[in-house]
Amino acid sequence: MKQEYTITVYAENHIGLLVRVATIISRRKINIESLNTSPSESEGIHRLTIVIHETEEVVRKLARQIEKQVEVLKVYYNNNEEIIWQELALYKVPTDEIAEKVKVERLLREYGARAVVIRKDYTIFEASGHREETDRLVTALAPYGLIEFVRSARVAIIKDSKGFHEKLKEFEQTEPGPELIENEFLNRQQEVFTM
Amino acid sequence: MQPVAVIEEKEITKPATVISGGAAVLEAFLAEGVDTIFGYPGGAIMPIYDALYDYNEKLKHVLVRHEQGGIHAAQGYARTSGRVGVVFATSGPGATNLVTGLADAMIDSTPIVAVTGQVFAHLLGTDAFQETDVINITTPVTKWNYQVTDANEIPAVMAKAFYIARSGRPGPVVIDITKNAQLQKFDNPGYEKCTHVRSYRPKPIVRKQYVEEAAKLINAAERPFVVFGQGVILGKAEKEFRCFIEKTGIPAAWTILGLSALPTDHPLNVGMLGMHGNYGPNLLTNECDVLIAVGMRFDDRVTGRLDKYAKQAKVIHLDIDPAEIDKNVKATVGVWGDCKETLPMLTKLVETKVYPQWVEKFRTCDQEENKEVIFEELHPSNETLTMGEVIRNLNELTNGDAVIVTDVGQHQMVACRYAKFNQSKSNVTSGGLGTMGFALPAAIGAKFGAPDRTVVAVIGDGGIQMTIQELGTIMQTEVNVKIMILNNQFLGMVRQWQQLFHDRRYSFVDIASPDYVQVAKGYGIEGQKVTDRKDLRAALERMLAHPGSFLLEVMVGKENNVFPMVPQGCSVSEIRLK
Incomplete structure (x- = not known):
């Protein structure tokens, strides 16, 4: 089932990164409903918030393709309930x-x-x-x-996110812990207080 | 006294020397162990070429005849040497001519560092002479790209480029350097190899849990089947792979990029997968109970119709690229990691077994395929020469020790199906992108990458005419490449599809050829044309024995088809033998 998904990309703030991420989406003929670039909670780390209307499977594959890019640190995707x-x-x-x-x-x-x-x-x-x-x-x-x-474009906070500071520390190590290596996405929204 | 001492101290603590940005690029190459550069000069890359003048003895530069030839040569070099291929091109048309090769290297995971010249930084965006937006043009076809406008960046950027190109799942990197940065003199702090980029994880720490789950599935399997790809070669895991299949006794089939990772005569090598692959591996994909994919990406030419592909099987997928796991075929267990590490872990946990009945099934299929297709292709009963018999004769003369470089089309499928290989990195072909014109320049690079080996380029009459200008490169460098044109006077693969799926409406596939032997002669390359079977063997012997390059044109049957075939949109089990 297609629904609105918000993709959150933590990336290095490098020229050309936005095009790289956008081409991954546009080459699959998917429309970007909304796109926002901003600083993140971690200094020097850029945060892209992208909204697309697609199925979970397509979004998961997109997220992996985006995360694969050299300058991307981490990608999360969430439905509207989770943000x-x-x-x-x-x-x-x-x-x-x-x-x-x-x-x-x-x-x-x-x-x-x-x-x-x-x-x-x-x-x-x-x-x-x-x-x-x-x-x-x-x-x-x-x-x-x-x-x-x-x-304006959408800005979104993931309810379950603990922020990026700890993760960033791991990225800066040559040998990261298994937690980081795991290519999983945050999926524990029920544990979090909702408004 | 004192001032002198101070100066001396300064000299000791400051080993840096002032060099140009162009020279810094070449210093980086030396530090990365590059010995050969393929390239073509032009206005915006002249400072690098000027610096190259002084590095002539340390770095061999191969002047190609077209930038596309340059990058394909770099690809051929990378594929036979296992090292990063390097190519130079100027701005504008020089850089755009690289794009096909970049796309090819991207989809076939070939490590390439392409350095392109760019107009002066102050001219960027002014539509200056020979200016194109190289970074944005190449973004979708590169693993990474970067534009340098200040020479101070060059050492670190080049180090990053080589690290990214060769690590993890390899791929092409473009470094676009503006002319002012190439000219700029800067204090070179020295070259430091890159080993870590914080936003980039080339390979994970393997999770033992998944290896254990995979081993459990394998140990419980009754009809397990291994399908392997280039990941085995790129991971330099040929030995580990062999140990794994020999211990488990599991039959293994290859994608065309995986070809030569396992010797073709290995008892557990059951042949080629995909559209024109062998009968058994395709048919039995839909009968196995556990499918173990090693370093391959389930390309549509391999899987055929996806919703009817191995649906009965539990799938184990070993890959270094997490984006490949679950992309096309849903994995029961995905083992993310370098197969150089994951395979030995798996081998340790699996039981020693044999599957005589199951392997026998593949052999029965082979017999049927042999009866219906192979025997006649390799030993034709009528007088028309076949592509298959040319490859068979070549096998007999080279004993499977040659590097075979193929172009794209019928001859490629025939060569991959029938060529014998004893050692890895011996099959060079354009798999994912299917780039006609790939073989001739790639063969030049392949020979530079493996100078001690015989390199035979097998090319159709269509593909050779796309990059025939590279005969000039062969002439000038005197590189020893054997060129074998299998001429069926058609764009054969398209013609085959028109015959089978478009009512024999042969629309623009009738392609005329020049006199190739004369063309070769013009370039100072010896050649011969064979139209009769009686001359074939001697001609091949002459080609191989000739001390330099040689062009052999063999006239083969005009309307021969490649079989078996999985028609597009069909399941692998619907493979047709005729």
Whole structure:
């Protein structure tokens, strides 16, 4: 069954790595729904968060192919149950319209949004959440002349992850422990407190 | 007094010398034990070639006639020597001409370090003369690639390149060096070999638990079957592999890249797998109860229809690349590791056994295949020459001691099916990518990689015309390569498929040939053309006895087919003998 999977890649921050990872996905004619690159909890280690819609088998094979790349340290993949994730959205609307016709305060409270900039001609709101939530605010603002809308890639935290610091120490040793060598993915979400 | 002493001390603590980036590349080669470079100069790699002028006595440079020839030669060198093949090309077209060879080396796990020149760093991205985005073009076909813009990086980057190319599952590495970095003089701190890259795990510590599980399955098996690939050769585990099958008594069949890892006349060698492999190994894949795959990747040409492949069997998969385990065939037990280590561990735990009845089944299949296909191919009853009889005669004259380099197509399948091999690293062919034009340049490299051995390139009339310019390389280097063209006046394999699957609609497979003997003569290479059986043996003898390179063209049956065959989309057990 196809579903949304979030692939988390811990890698060296090297030029060309992003293309290398992207070609592994695109050569199999799989669309990247969302892609984010950021620093990670470990200094010098880059973290890519990739969202694709595929079956578990395809995602597992992809994860192994990505992990095989020289500059990649570790790859995890998780379904939506196993992660906490957010996306950030920005909305630009005409200030006069919004001030006149909308109960801005109610709108902001209802969608967890906040105003980032308020000018005479336009106002920019910011909201974060899951896609459906940020989409709902688009719908709500549309009647008031939404000028611009943009949404960021997904950022996700794996519920069960203990972070990368310990693993990184092992990677830096010439002879790593068996735990690291094992090509397994985190799969113990039930042990973790969920919100 | 004192100032002098200070200066002396400085000299002792600072052995570094100022050299150019280009010279640093060559210093790296020397430190890595490189003796031969295949290459072609051009504008953006000139500083490296300038440095090479001074290294002429320590490093042999083979000037090829096309960069594709250069990389195929480096592949041939790597395959017969077991070392890293090295190739130079300039920027732009020089680098793009390497791409086919890189893809070939990638899919066939051949260790290659390709150094390409690049335009000056300040010109990157300006569409400068002979500029191409080499890093992005080669990313999907390299194990690793890197662009150097500062000479200070060169020693460490080259060390990393060689380490990555040869360790773990080997593969090609491209190092793209901008011209300014090649020219740049820098304080060379000296060369230090790379032994560890933190984000890269070439091989794991083998988990004993999986070896034990595998041994348990093997000990309980009634009809176990071993399928092996190039992993045995790349892991230099031929001896370990032999010990394993001899103790367990398990029949073993090979993929075409695994060919020569086990002598062809070994009693447990039951032949070739795959589309044009032997009858027994294909048919009985679907009858074994435990399938033990060693250093192979279950390519579609080996498995045929995947959902009908060895479904009855428990599968043990030994591989150094964890991404291969469960990729195509789900393993009951995956043993991740270098087979040089895993095989002895397994051998220790398995019981000494023989399976006379089971092995006999393979021999019965052989008899049937012999009756239907092999005998007529090797000893034809009509006057048309067959590819098989040429290979049989070659076997008889070389006693299986030659290195055989094949191109792609019918002659490749025939040569792999019938050639005899006594020692490892003797079969060089383009397996995964199926690159026509591979054999002639690869044979040149193969000879440089194994100078004491006889190297015979077996090539079709299609493939030879793709890289025939490398006769020029043979002429200039006087490398002793025997070139055997099996000419059926067709692009034979495509014609065979058109005959079998497209109602004999022979669409553009009728290929004309030049007078090869005359062409060879133009390059100062002796040659002979054989059209009659009575001349074949003597011609082969002449070819092998000739002190230098020799081109032998043999006219073979125009519409002969290669059988047995597992048609595309069919199960291995649906193998056809005719």
